[in-house]
Amino acid sequence: MTTPTGRTAPLIVLSGPSGVGKTTLVDGLIGRNVLPLRRAITATTRKRRPGELDGVSYHYWTHDQFREAIARGEMLEWAEVHGVDFYGTPRAEVDPYRAAGVGVILVIDVQGAGQVRLLYPGDHLSLFVMPPAFDVLRHRLDGRGEPEASIHRRLETARGELARADEFDKRLENADLTAATDALERLIRDEFTRRGF
Numbered sequence: 790m791t792t793p794t795g796r797t798a799p800l801i802v803l804s805g806p807s808g809v810g811k812t813t814l815v816d817g818l819i820g821r822n823v824l825p826l827r828r829a830i831t832a833t834t835r836k837r838r839p840g841e842l843d844g845v846s847y848h849y850w851t852h853d854q855f856r857e858a859i860a861r862g863e864m865l866e867w868a869e870v871h872g873v874d875f876y877g878t879p880r881a882e883v884d885p886y887r888a889a890g891v892g893v894i895l896v897i898d899v900q901g902a903g904q905v906r907l908l909y910p911g912d913h914l915s916l917f918v919m920p921p922a923f924d925v926l927r928h929r930l931d932g933r934g935e936p937e938a939s940i941h942r943r944l945e946t947a948r949g950e951l952a953r954a955d956e957f958d959k960r961l962e963n964a965d966l967t968a969a970t971d972a973l974e975r976l977i978r979d980e981f982t983r984r985g986f
């Protein structure tokens with residue numbers, strides 16, 4: 790799908806371990822209002838956290854709703870994460886926006902990122918957000934009020950995910966939030982330019 794001028798806006802596949810600050814970074818960049826960008830709202834069966842909104846943070850679905858969407862072929866990718874919950878991306882969150890000239894950022898776990906990279910060969914920019922040090926992940930998950938069992942599970946998963954950082958086009962360290970947001974903005978601006986925008 791392309792715009793009337795034949796251009797398709799960027800697809801940014803952004804991944805990294807839980808707690809590294811993916812959502813914070815992306816929401817910060819979109820909040821700057823400097824590029825036509827939208828974060829794809831993914832669907833999940835996990836419980837809504839305080840302060841999160843349905844259809845804004847995620848689409849919150851039941852396990853049955855999620856299985857039905859998969860069966861109807863409406864999901865671009867999906868995964869069962871930590872063996873507990875489903876997470877996935879509805880197709881309707883990506884292609885129509887890109888065709889209309891709006892860049893789409895997919896904030897996605899490493900497993901899902903692998904699936905999307907295969908679906909859009911040569912037609913995406915993949916980014917991996919790194920913590921300045923492994924211990925920082927625990928502090929950030931703690932600070933977010935995550936329960937201890939969940940923190941433990943996320944940190945276990947994080948080790949395997951960090952080992953896959955080299956599979957991505959670019960790596961981005963999230964130490965200072967403003968500096969990391971600046972770096973993300975530059976990378977995405979370059980991708981718009983590369984695509985003739």
Ligand SMILES: Nc1ncnc2c1ncn2[C@@H]1O[C@H](COP(=O)(O)OP(=O)(O)OP(=O)(O)O)[C@@H](O)[C@H]1O
Pocket residue numbers: 805806807808809810811812813814929930932933963964965966967969
């Ligand atoms: N550069 C930063 N410095 C300090 N704290 C940060 C920074 N970036 C994010 N945080 C904090 O770290 C916590 C985790 O961030 P966030 O929820 O954005 O992570 P995430 O990678 O999207 O996690 P998940 O994959 O579990 O959704 C939040 O409390 C956030 O405010």
